[in-house]
Amino acid sequence: MDWDQLELNPKVITAIKKAKLKSIKEVLHLSGPDLQRLTKLSSIDVQHLLKTVSLALRNNCVLTALHIYQQKEEFPTQHKKLSFGCSVLNRLLRGGLPLVGITELAGQSSAGKTQIGLQLSLCVQYPYEYGGLESGVIYICTEDVFPDKRLQQLIALQHELRTDVPGEIIKKIKFGNSIFIEHAADIITYTVDERGLAGTNMDVLERVSPALGITWSNQLLMRLMVSRSSCEFSRDTDASATGTVVRTLSVIFAPHLPQSYCHYMVNAEGVKGAE
Structure with a gap:
């Protein structure tokens, strides 16, 4: 120097x-x-x-958030998102999960958190042009037993869920070889607030708040909440054991999204948005 x-x-x-x-x-x-x-x-x-x-x-050059947004080709990672494999869920999040920052998915029991996690572990393996990252995934399981049978079912039915992807591409992906599973103690607890989700049209739902403390909350880029509804779309006996109960995915906070929500169902082939 x-x-x-x-x-x-x-x-x-x-x-x-x-x-x-x-x-x-x-x-x-x-x-x-x-x-x-x-x-x-x-x-x-x-x-x-x-x-x-x-x-x-x-070099006396200050990069503002607006500059980064306008120069997408210079900052590709900040704009890359992981697809949910569902157009309805992707539309809610304006393209999918952002790669920068931490996204927290919380919700009451049987709301669909595990189902979304399993589906994302498959979506990440797709080519970039189909919303994936051409990569593997580390799945940290806090349940007693990893839902391996459900994962195998999802893998077998990918051609039904991902109709946007040519069948020959799906066949080439070795989904089961790129998921690394680690078991850890269950460190997540939840508190239920009967007041509902203020500021949305979902006041009939219970509000479930992750109880990990202020320090963890301050590290998040985005918090998503899932919940079950009392109504059902159908009672198709061929549906998955998870049922066809209507579920709701809500954006609680995110710097780039308004508070909003969409409905979805968990079927045999995976998580699908309901329009």
Whole structure:
């Protein structure tokens, strides 16, 4: 690093060279007190040094959220989403699950959380052009037994669920070889609030709030909630053992989405939105 190119006091430059700091990275890795000790500079000089090298590092270019949004080709990861394998659910989330940040899916028992998780573990293996990531998945199971039979059923019926994907492509994907299962202790508990979901048309539903504390909540990009409804679309005896009860997927909060919801059902072939 040529320190003489920076707008620094010659005294500061001399001190940096004596301290044998050769790059901006080395300077920024040190705290203010550490820099004072190494360079023998005053706190004001050290603050000015840190500010100057920071400006030089970013080249005086501030990227706003609007700029990132408008330059999708330069920031592909920020705009890539994982498809649910269902147009209704994808439409609710404007394309699917974002890859950046943490998405939390919570809900009461038998609302469909596991079914959505299993379906996503298959969707991630599809090619990019069909909403997948051409990748494997790590499935951390907190239940007593992993629902392997249900997973095998979903794999066998992918051609019925994913009618948007050519059959020859589905046949080439070895779904069972790319799912890595790990068991962990159940660390999730839930609290039920009878007041309903304020601000939506779903006040008849119970509100289920994940009870993992404020620290965890502050790490989330998006929270989705699933719930069961008392009504049913049909009583088809050929349906999966999961039944055809109407379920609801709700967006509780997300920086890019309004509070909204859609209905879906869990059938033998997987999770399907109800329109």
